[in-house]
Each structure stands twice: as structure tokens, then as C-alpha cells.
Amino acid sequence: MATISAKSILFPKISSSSSNSNVSSNRSSSSFLPSFKPTISLKASYSKSRSPLPCSAIKNGLDTVEAKEKSASSSGTKDATKETKPTILVSEKLGEAGIKVLESFANVDCSYNLTPEELCKKISNVDALIVRSGTKVSRQVFEASKGRLKVVGRAGVGIDNVDLQAATEFGCLVVNAPTANTVAAAEHGIALLSSMARNVAQSDASMKAGKWERNKYVGVSLVGKTLAIMGFGKVGSEVARRAKGLGMHIIAHDPYAPADRARALGVELVSFEKAITTADFISLHMPLTPTTSKVFNDETFGKMKKGVRIINVARGGVIDEDALVRALDSGVVAQAALDVFTVEPPPQDSKLVQHANVTVTPHLGASTKEAQEGVAIEIAEAVVGALNGELSATAVNAPMVPAEVLSELAPYVVLAEKLGKLAVQLVAGGSGIKSVKVVYKSARDRDDLDTRLLRAMIIKGIFEPISSNFINLVNADYTAKEKGVRISEERIVVDSSPEFPVDTVQVRIANVESKFASAMLDNGEICIEGKVKGGVPHLTCVGSFSVDVSIEGSLILCKQVDQPGMIGRVGSILGQRNVNVSFMSVGRIGVRKQAIMAIGVDEEPDKDTLKQIGDVPAIEEFVFLDL
Numbered sequence: 001m002a003t004i005s006a007k008s009i010l011f012p013k014i015s016s017s018s019s020n021s022n023v024s025s026n027r028s029s030s031s032f033l034p035s036f037k038p039t040i041s042l043k044a045s046y047s048k049s050r051s052p053l054p055c056s057a058i059k060n061g062l063d064t065v066e067a068k069e070k071s072a073s074s075s076g077t078k079d080a081t082k083e084t085k086p087t088i089l090v091s092e093k094l095g096e097a098g099i100k101v102l103e104s105f106a107n108v109d110c111s112y113n114l115t116p117e118e119l120c121k122k123i124s125n126v127d128a129l130i131v132r133s134g135t136k137v138s139r140q141v142f143e144a145s146k147g148r149l150k151v152v153g154r155a156g157v158g159i160d161n162v163d164l165q166a167a168t169e170f171g172c173l174v175v176n177a178p179t180a181n182t183v184a185a186a187e188h189g190i191a192l193l194s195s196m197a198r199n200v201a202q203s204d205a206s207m208k209a210g211k212w213e214r215n216k217y218v219g220v221s222l223v224g225k226t227l228a229i230m231g232f233g234k235v236g237s238e239v240a241r242r243a244k245g246l247g248m249h250i251i252a253h254d255p256y257a258p259a260d261r262a263r264a265l266g267v268e269l270v271s272f273e274k275a276i277t278t279a280d281f282i283s284l285h286m287p288l289t290p291t292t293s294k295v296f297n298d299e300t301f302g303k304m305k306k307g308v309r310i311i312n313v314a315r316g317g318v319i320d321e322d323a324l325v326r327a328l329d330s331g332v333v334a335q336a337a338l339d340v341f342t343v344e345p346p347p348q349d350s351k352l353v354q355h356a357n358v359t360v361t362p363h364l365g366a367s368t369k370e371a372q373e374g375v376a377i378e379i380a381e382a383v384v385g386a387l388n389g390e391l392s393a394t395a396v397n398a399p400m401v402p403a404e405v406l407s408e409l410a411p412y413v414v415l416a417e418k419l420g421k422l423a424v425q426l427v428a429g430g431s432g433i434k435s436v437k438v439v440y441k442s443a444r445d446r447d448d449l450d451t452r453l454l455r456a457m458i459i460k461g462i463f464e465p466i467s468s469n470f471i472n473l474v475n476a477d478y479t480a481k482e483k484g485v486r487i488s489e490e491r492i493v494v495d496s497s498p499e500f501p502v503d504t505v506q507v508r509i510a511n512v513e514s515k516f517a518s519a520m521l522d523n524g525e526i527c528i529e530g531k532v533k534g535g536v537p538h539l540t541c542v543g544s545f546s547v548d549v550s551i552e553g554s555l556i557l558c559k560q561v562d563q564p565g566m567i568g569r570v571g572s573i574l575g576q577r578n579v580n581v582s583f584m585s586v587g588r589i590g591v592r593k594q595a596i597m598a599i600g601v602d603e604e605p606d607k608d609t610l611k612q613i614g615d616v617p618a619i620e621e622f623v624f625l626d627l
């Protein structure tokens with residue numbers, strides 16, 4: 001059985017050597033990969049010899065550990081437990097419960113208020129980084145990590161402070177904690193809505209200044225007023241639910257929200273135009289993206305009802321803050337209540353913050369004890385899971401693959417990587433790969449096969465041996481694109497058992513020369529095909545020759561004229577050189593015609609041995625493939 005875990009789709013597993021380190025491993029084996037039993041123990045630390053993924057990220061990690069071990073042992077201070085654990089940097093305050101989860105698995109470095117330079121300095125020594133909204137995880141951070149940083153955990157929802165493009169390019173998974181602070185943010189939105197309408201903050205300040213200004217702070221009622229929710233996602237829906245209880249009429253604008261969810265809450269989904277022109281109150285709950293940046297500006301404020309009131313617990317950047325000051329000064333916007341700002345903290349002399357009709361809080365939406373504990377546990381489990389190689393349900397820059405799909409595809413994932421690795425070794429040096437086609441034959445409907453994992457693993461198999469990059473599900477497509485290689489896929493429905501997701505997988509590489517001409521089809525493509533038999537990946541076709549060998553160890557492919565004694569001849573050359581043969585298979589186009597002999601070997605034969613095989617007169621060509 002091939003020694004690779006489906007978990008390595010994401011990362012080589014890092015696990016703690018402490019006794020409770022298997023908490024998340026157990027979770028992963030039972031809930032994430034329920035039926036797949038990897039040959040690497042879930043409790044084992046990864047090691048160089050076992051690692052199925054020779055990659056810079058692994059090497060960096062190992063080098064660090066090994067270097068530490070060397071220096072520690074020479075100084076007599078070796079602490080094996082500490083050295084074998086991954087390191088997680090927490091750069092902003094995280095709930096205690098989350099820290100405990102992290103500490104049971106990793107060395108945890110809680111260093112708050114780091115400057116960008118300090119963060120870049122630390123980052124090359126950590127495997128994961130956990131942030132809230134106050135840490136900018138820029139491209140420089142990923143560059144400075146030199147491939148060691150594998151996961152960024154955002155303890156909250158908004159990931160606008162993380163450079164996702166850079167994370168993806170560096171193969172770093174970004175996960176967030178999208179649900180635990182929803183209610184807290186919604187409650188804060190309602191708190192701002194009510195306190196703004198009744199001038200709570202202003203009148204509080206006035207009284208504390210010794211005044212009693214009952215006429216100045218007459219408020220407005222909420223009942224019967226129209227509230228427009230901009231962004232009808234998790235927080236927006238919860239704000240709607242609560243505002244309905246206050247007797248408000250709720251409309252919402254969200255280009256992506258399902259109408260039935262809105263209907264179920266008695267909310268009418270409307271256009272942006274209708275929302276901003278008819279609302280008495282506008283509450284913002286969309287993410288900050290290039291499309292939503294400064295979407296509230298002079299033009300859009302100009303269309304609003306005079307005296308509109310605005311609440312923002314989403315992101316400061318969705319409002320053009322200078323335009324809001326102008327709209328407040330002109331009275332178009334009567335009041336604003338803001339929890340978030342374009343720059344946080346905003347400058348002390350900010351006209352917006354100082355405006356008499358503005359209520360502000362310092363980004364407190366998620367700051368309840370309950371939400372912070374929840375977020376901390378949610379992100380800690382996601383980060384530990386990701387370091388364990390699991391695909392996170394809250395991955396932001398990788399496809400989320402349901403556990404049952406992953407479990408079913410696990411043996412095919414191994415097959416896919418091996419086929420990629422095999423195919424690329426058949427390409428003659430100097431032939432630039434431009435196009436790879438993957439053909440999946442399956443008895444299932446075309447739509448009933450999620451090929452993202454398989455495609456990623458084929459890309460990994462092809463490119464990892466010929467690049468210094470560590471390739472995983474996060475960056476596989478990006479890597480292929482960056483290298484200018486077009487990956488296309490074709491699914492062919494065949495008459496076989498629908499019990500298995502895939503019957504065969506073919507990898508075809510066009511417009512290249514091959515080291516082994518027999519691997520080419522008449523159309524000039526290198527083509528190899530494999531299938532899973534009894535859970536083990538098998539090579540079933542090379543060019544137009546059928547073979548049947550399990551893909552493990554290394555392989556010698558020989559093209560010969562089919563004749564008696566060939567297996568014995570090659571077998572005895574290998575035997576004399578003490579190279580153990582694990583299997584042999586001959587595929588031929590007809591009796592005594594062209595044939596391909598596939599020989600599995602446990603050791604790599606030396607050059608002389610390979611030359612002796614090549615010198616056998618009936619052998620026309622041969623190639624040694626390292627799997």
C-alpha cells in the first residue's frame with residue numbers, strides 16, 4: 001500500500017508528541033476521514049523519511065527542528081517535546097479556551113502589538129499565525145516566512161487584513177471563524193441603532209459634564225420605520241430578526257442572498273437603489289471587497305432620504321468617510337453610529353469621530369466574552385486541524401471538500417499524484433510542458449464527480465519534482481497557471497460499477513517529446529492510465545500498451561519484442577546486482593509482437609545494471625521511473 005495519507009493533500013501532518021496531542025487527530029480520523037485508514041499513524045510526528053511530500057515547506061520545518069536538536073544536544077539542553085511540536089504565533093488577544101486547545105498541540109507564542117517588522121522577523125519560525133482584525137498579514141509576511149508558515153487563522157469573520165492572493169501563491173491556507181461572533185455583532189448593531197436613535201452616548205456625556213439637557217436630546221422612534229440591511233448574510237439576518245422585534249419594516253439588499261431565506265424572515269430583498277432611497281435607517285453588513293469599497297460616497301449619500309441614519313458594524317472601508325462628514329454636515333445623514341473605520345484606530349482629530357451626530361465604538365462588535373471564547377475555540381480547532389493536514393470547513397482560499405467526498409476519493413488521490421509524478425518523468429528533458437489533459441472514466445454522472453482534489457494531486461505530482469515549491473490544494477491551480485500550463489479535464493461516462501467514483505484516470509501530456517517513445521499515442525501525446533484496485537493504485541496503460549502493475553517503489557519500463565525468456569533475462573540481471581523485483585507485468589499488442597514489460601523494483605538499480613538491461617538485444621528502449 002502506498003505510504004501517503006489523503007491528508008497530505010493539504011499539508012504534511014505535523015503533530016505534537018505530547019500525550020494529549022492526538023485530540024485533534026482523533027477528531028480528524030473519525031469525523032473528517034471516517035473510513036480512510038492512512039498508512040501513516042495519525043499520532044506519528046512527520047519525519048523526513050516518511051514524508052510523502054518532499055517540499056521546501058517540509059524541509060524548512062525539519063531543518064529548523066534538526067538545527068535546534070543539534071544545538072540543544074550539544075549544549076545538553078535538549079527538550080524533545082518542545083522541538084517536535086509545531087509553533088503557533090498568536091498576534092492578538094485570543095480567548096483562553098482557544099489558547100488551551102492550541103497549547104495541547106503546539107508551542108504557542110502569544111506576542112501582541114508586534115510591529116510589521118517584528119512580525120516579519122518572527123514569522124519564519126512559526127507554522128501557523130492567528131490574528132484578529134488588527135494584524136496586517138501582507139505579502140511581505142508570507143515572503144518573510146520562507147515557506148514555513150502553513151496556516152493563517154483569522155479569529156473572526158473579516159479577512160480583509162490578510163493578503164489572500166499572496167497566501168495562495170505561497171500555498172498557505174487561510175481559515176477563519178465565521179460563526180461564533182455573529183450574534184455579538186448583530187447585538188452591537190442593534191445597540192448602536194437604539195442608542196443612536198435616543199442619543200444615549202451624547203446625553204451621557206452631557207450629564208457627566210454637569211448638564212441636564214432634556215430638550216436637546218429628543219430622539220426618534222424605531223417602530224414603523226424602514227431599516228435597510230445592506231448585506232443579508234449571517235450578521236445582517238440576525239440584525240433583521242432583532243429589528244423586526246422592535247417593530248421596524250425590514251428591507252435588504254444583497255446580490256447573492258437567497259430570496260427564500262429573506263422571505264422566511266419576512267424581509268423583502270430589493271435593489272441597492274431602492275434600499276438606499278427608501279430607508280430611514282441603513283445598517284451595513286457586507287464584507288469589504290474591491291466592489292464594496294467606498295460604495296457609500298457623495299453620489300450614493302445624495303440619493304438617500306434626508307435625515308437618514310446609518311449604522312456600520314461591517315468595515316469602515318465601505319464608506320467614503322470624508323463624504324459621510326459632508327453628508328452629516330449638510331443634514332442628508334442625520335446621524336451615524338460607527339464601530340469600524342477605514343484606518344483603525346482612526347486619527348484622534350478625525351472629523352468623523354468628533355462629529356456631534358456620530359456615535360463611535362472602537363471595533364467592539366465581536367467583543368463579548370461569549371463571542372471571544374467561541375471564536376477562540378473555533379479558530380484554534382481549525383488551525384490545529386489544518387496543521388494536522390485536514391481540509392478545514394472554514395477554509396477561505398481552498399475548496400471545501402465534504403468529508404464523505406474526501407473519504408471516498410482518498411485512494412484515488414494517491415493514484416492521481418503517482419500518475420502525475422510518473423507522467424512527468426516520461427517527458428524528455430528540455431521539452432516544456434504546456435498542456436496536460438486529465439481524462440476520468442466513471443460510471444457516475446458527469447456532475448457527480450468532484451475532481452478538484454484529483455486535479456490538484458496530479459498537478460502536485462507533475463510539478464513538485466521539478467520545482468522547489470510545495471504544492472497543495474491551495475496553490476495547485478495557481479502553480480499550473482503560473483508555469484503557463486493549461487490543465488483541462490474530460491469526464492467520460494463508462495459502463496462500469498457506479499459504486500466507485502472513478503474507474504480510470506488518464507494523464508495526457510501534449511506537444512512534448514518522451515524519453516520512452518512507447519508511452520506516446522498516435523496523436524503524439526504521452527499517455528498513462530491508472531486505476532485503484534483493492535485500494536491500491538495500479539498503472540493500467542502506457543501509451544497504447546495495457547499493463548497491470550501496482551504503482552509503488554520504482555518502476556522499469558522496457559519495450560521489447562515479445563519472446564520467451566525476457567522476464568528471466570531481465571530478472572536475473574537485477575538479481576545478480578541484488579535489486580529486488582517486487583512485480584512484473586507484460587502488456588503486448590499481439591503474440592510475439594511489440595510488448596511492454598513493467599518491472600517493479602525495491603532498490604534503484606545503478607547505471608551499470610540499467611545499461612546491462614538496455615544491452616539485451618530484444619529490448620528496444622527502457623526507462624527507469626522513481627515513484
Ligand SMILES: NC(=O)c1ccc[n+]([C@@H]2O[C@H](COP(=O)([O-])OP(=O)(O)OC[C@H]3O[C@@H](n4cnc5c(N)ncnc54)[C@H](O)[C@@H]3O)[C@@H](O)[C@H]2O)c1
Nearest residue numbers: 158185231232233234235254256285286287313314365366
Ligand atoms: N464589527 C465587528 O466586530 C464585526 C463582527 C462580525 C462581523 N463583522 C463584519 O460584518 C460583515 C458581515 O459579516 P457576516 O458574518 O454577516 O458575513 P457574511 O459573509 O455571512 O455576510 C456578508 C453578506 O454580504 C453580502 N454581500 C457581498 N457583497 C455585497 C454587496 N456588494 N452588496 C450587498 N451585499 C453584499 C454577501 O452576499 C453576504 O450575504 C463582515 O464585513 C464582517 O467582517 C464585523
Ligand SMILES: O=C(O)[C@H](O)COP(=O)(O)O
Nearest residue numbers: 132133155156157158366
Ligand atoms: O470580522 C470580524 O470578525 C470582526 O470585525 C471582529 O474583529 P476582531 O476580531 O478584531 O474583533
